[in-house]
Amino acid sequence: MCGITGKIKFDNSIVSEEEILRMNEKIKHRGPDDGGVLCDKNIGLGSRRLSILDLSPAGHMPMVSEDGQAVIAYNGEIYDFKKDKEELEKDGFKFKSKSDTEVVLYLYKKFGIDCLSKLNGMFGFVIYDKEKRIIFGTRDRFGEKPLKYYWDGETFIFASELKAILENREVKKEIDKQAVYDYLTYQYVPEPRTGFKNIFKLPPAHYFVLDLSNRTLKIERYWNLDYSAKLYLNESEWGEKIIESAEEAVRARMVSDVPLGAFLSGGVDSSLVVAMMAKNSEKPIKTFSIGFDEAKFDEREYARSVARLFKTDHHEFIVKSDMIADLPGLVESYEEPYGDPSMLPTYYLAKFTKQFVTVALNGDAGDENFAGYGRYKVYQKSLIFNKIPRWLRRFGRAVLKFIKKRVYSNSFIMNVIKFIDSLDADEIEKYIRYIGYFTDKEKREMLEPDFLNNLSNSSLFLKSVSDKAKKYNWLDRILYTDFNSYLPDDLMTKVDIATMKVSLESRAPLLDRNFVELMAKIPPELKLKSGESKYILKKALRGILPDEILYRKKMGFGVPAGEWFRGELKNYYRKTVIEDSSFVSQIIKKEYLEKLFAENIAVGGEGRKLWLLLCLELWYRAYFKS
Incomplete structure (x- = not known):
């Protein structure tokens, strides 16, 4: 795993090695083992390397x-590259290393842009093609690895992380207000925005071509997830296919020249990965879990149960509220406005795991593949509740709001109110209310008028994604939408930044291309059946995992934010966010901030909106407050 940088100037000036080295230094954590620079007049490429395969100098980059006609700066892992290498050798290509980087380079030499159809893995790479006079860059299908860029018509800059781009004098730091506005709904910045004007992230499953002769930048999608080709097998047959495909994906990701382990929460997905790893390893698998003193958020007992079952070498770490002191630095590492509370335990899990291994497998994307999130069940229920007369729904909402004022809680009751409100909305608006924080209506009420000028509704982003899946069943449409929004922009961002901050490579077997494409063929009624999420996956795992793991209540991977804001963080939040000099208090009306604070620190308040605003304030201070 690595980090890449690069710069192309069109004003006849030279790109110096010093410019690329400064960018490289900003992402050294992504690749502490080696670094390299290659400059050719107005073009410069850089790389930092975390050695995983072929630890020798032969894997040096760029x-x-x-033939000297193509140069690659590469970040990622291709899991079936040895098969491709054999085919290339038959065609006469000669290799100097055992790395997948060289295989990708020669796949491009042979197939050009069509090489992307050959790649199964996670990647973000750029190739300077001297013969065609182009810069070609791309990102993997699910956004596991990042690729960000700046383009003003005169200078093109790319990097794995924003901080390297911001190192350049051509780049002026300006807030993208639309990105901040969207963040307040989603807790992340939807692609292609980043929070900074003129800096963008390449969407997953896309590539760009920068033509060096005419200064044009073209961006195209090269792959799309297809839910239309269903396989109507019986449940037993599907169970066999799921396990076989999962095992193949796990086995491919166990190839490493450095120590390897797995994150284990004790949930279905991570337990599946550990089960397959144990089956394919002669030595005990190293597993890593994280916990909290607050029992409602602590999953360690489930993880221990799985660890005992598969005889793993198990390790645990406890996250405590005083660790919030690391939050400002962590928010700075995320570079964009990012408010998923699970960033904190994910970072500590990665930091703890790095003490023992360099590569860790995870269970990410099980929910997207098999409809595991609770919101899918809620949406299904809404289809039934829509049949209740509107006057009766409104009466129920009024009663609940009256109760809420008396008990001053905004967790369960507020969720029920949100559910009732959503019944009158269209499909995507309804879904946004399940997953979102502040609705467009709330934002128009709470934000200062000056900030609201020329901003578009945040719902337009998710609508544009969902519209590409109109022909599918409602569940497939939502799964497609999550695969193209929440998964890359939230989950993959979280894992990439948290792990690469400590130079740990994380691999997601359940995002194997072949696995995902096969799971998309499962009829939706086998994923969500009789109110049971992940129905067919759980059935496939009967006999492999115990029922106490398969059918336990889903907990998620959050933090006890409500408890923390009612305790140690109460004064910290008020001082940081509500004070008059804060960025948040400049864009959000003071009375709204006070009301929100009071509601969220009440008994039962979850504090997630407070966390969202706290992270926004810390982001602003990290990048814009002198």
Whole structure:
């Protein structure tokens, strides 16, 4: 795993090695083992390397093709590259290393942009093609690895992380208000925005071509997840296919020249991965779990149960509220406005795990593949509740709001109110209310008028994604939407930043291309059946995992934010966010901030909106407050 940088100037000036080295230094954590620079007049490429495969100097980057006509800066892992290498050798290509980087380079030499159809893995890479006079860059299908860029018509800059781009004098730091507005709904910035004007992230499953002759930048999608080709097998047959495909994906990700382990929460997905790893390893698998003193958020007992079952070498770490002191630095590492509370335990889990291994497998994307999130069940229920007369729904809502004022809680009751409100909304508006924080209506009420000028509704982003899946069943449409929004922009961002901050490579077997494409063929009624989420996956795992793991209540991977804001963080939040000099208090009306604070620290308040605003304030201070 690595980090990449690069710069192309069109004003006839030279790109110096010093410019690329400064960018490289900003992402050294992504690749502490090696670094390299290659400059050719107005073009410069850089790389930082975390050695996983072929630890020798032969894997040094940027890597140049044998004929000298192509240069690659590469970040990622291709899991079936040895098969491709054999085919390339038959065609006469000669290799100097055992790395997947060189295989990707020669796949490009042979197939051009069509090489992307050959790749199964996670990646973000850029190739300078001297012969065609183009810069070609791309990102993997699910956004596991990042690729960000700046383009003003005169200068093109790319990097794995924003902080390297911001190192350049051509880049002026300006807030993208639309990105901040969208963040307040989603807790992340939807692609292609980043929070900074003129800096963008390449969407997953896309590539760009920068034509060096005419200064044009073209961006195209090269792959899309297809839910239309269903396989109507019986449940037993599907169970066999799921386990077989999962095992193949796990086995491919166990190839490593450095120590390897797995994150284990004790949930279905991570337990599946550990089960397959144990089956394919002669030695005990190293597993890593994280917990909290607050029992409602602590999953360690489930993780221990799985660890005992598969005889793993198990390790645990406890996250405590005083660790919030690391939050400002962590928010700075995320670079964009990012408010998923699970960033904190994910970072500590990665930091703890790095003490023992360099590569860790995870269970990410099980929910997207098999409809595991609770919101899918809620949406299904809404289809039934829509049949209740509107006057009766409104009466129920009024009663609940009256109760809420008396008990001053905004967790369960507020969720029920949100559910009732959503019944009159269209499909995507309804879904946004399940997953979102502040609705467009709330934001128009709470934000200062000056900030609201020329901003579009945040719902337009998710609508644009969902519209591409109109032909599918309602569940497939939502799964497609999550695969193209929440998964890359929230989950993959969280894992990439948290792990690479400590130079740990994380691999997601359940995002194997072949696995995901096969799971998309499962009829939706086998994923969510009789109110049971992940129905077919759980059935497939009967006999492999115990029922106490398969059918336990889903907990998620959050933090006890409500408890923390009612305790140690209460004064910290008020001082940081509500004070008059804060960025948040400049864009959100003071009375709204006070009301929100009071509601969220009440008994039963979850504090997630407070966390969202706290992270926004810390982001602003990290990047804009002198």
